Amino acid sequence: MHSLPVFLRLRGRAVILIGEGEAADAKRRLLERAGARVVGEEAEAALAIVANGDEAAVARLKGRGVLVNATDRPELCDFTLPAIVDRDPVLIAVGTGGASAGLAKALRQRIETLLPARLGALATALFEAREAIRMRWPDAAARRHAIDAGLAEGGPIDPLQGDADKSVATWLAGDIDRDARGLVAIRLASTDPDDLTLRTARLLGAADRIYHKPDVPVAILDRARADAARIIADAKPHGQEQGLTLWLEMAERRC
Template structure:
């Protein structure tokens, strides 16, 4: 990963925009949608967009300690602007590190077609239900598992379902517990994460802890949740712990 994805709150904050023409107009619209106050090169700001990619302008701004995006000049960029899917307050950003804006756009169009228009409403409903969710699952680990089960594919509040928002009350009232503690085994076909099956990729994204043979490559482990515990082990554990645990081993 060559860049750290972040979402910046720009409401009321100055952002320098230089250049003219269609590229500048597009960047201005984007900044204004984010609530930024667009200013000129000589004014104070922490961020700048050089819409014509002018290297001299980039150099002047960088000399002032300003982080710069230079359109179509990834070699001059301190940050890049992703393709965006907006389901306010849900934002999905797709970046290629400046390698191909066309690829980012194509991926955005594919993914956007999958997401219901009411996805943002689900996020708002979950936010408003925080107290009810804590009451339903007082312990943090149980709460996370309960939310994961609700949001899982085919779950009561599956985010890809248009009916997820309407199902919130029934989901919170359901007394059924989340899935019992279990250990799943994944046998890796290769060291390439692109060879993961859909099931394996889904389990890696859900697991609480991952036990793995020493020869399991880091590229595979990187596909797991960031907060999942990684535990190197020579053999499959007999008592893996609460929630979902995985045992990863190579076919060899």
């Protein structure tokens, strides 16, 4: 991973913008849309966008400790600006580290067609129901599994359903028994994460812990939740642990 994606709250905060013309105008619109105050080079700010290729300005700003984005100059950038899918308050950012803005744009356009216009309403409904969710599932692990089951494909609040926000109350009142628990053993046929089956990819995204042999590639383990425990082991674990546990091993190769 070449960069750490973050979402910055810029409302009311100063951001330096240097340059004129189409590129600078586009960056100004983006900053103003995020609520930032666009200021000149001499102002105090933590972030700056240099839209005119002025390397001297980049050097001056970096000398002041300002994080800089230099338009079309990824080698000079401390941060890059992604293509954005906006379903407020849901934001999806697609970045290539400055390698290809065209590719990021194409991916954004594909994602746009998949996501319902009311996706943001679902996020708002879940936020407003957070206390009720905690009361319904006081245990944190049980709560996470219930939310995962609700949001799963075909679940009562599947985010790709156009009116899922209207089903939050029904989901809270219903019986959730689809959450995965126990130990699931998976034998991987390939070291390429793109070859993962849909089932395996979903299990990786839901697992609480992953036991694996040393030869399981990091690229596959990276498909799991960031907070899932990873434990190297020579054999499948015994006993029952709370939540979902995976055992990963590579399939034997035949000559």
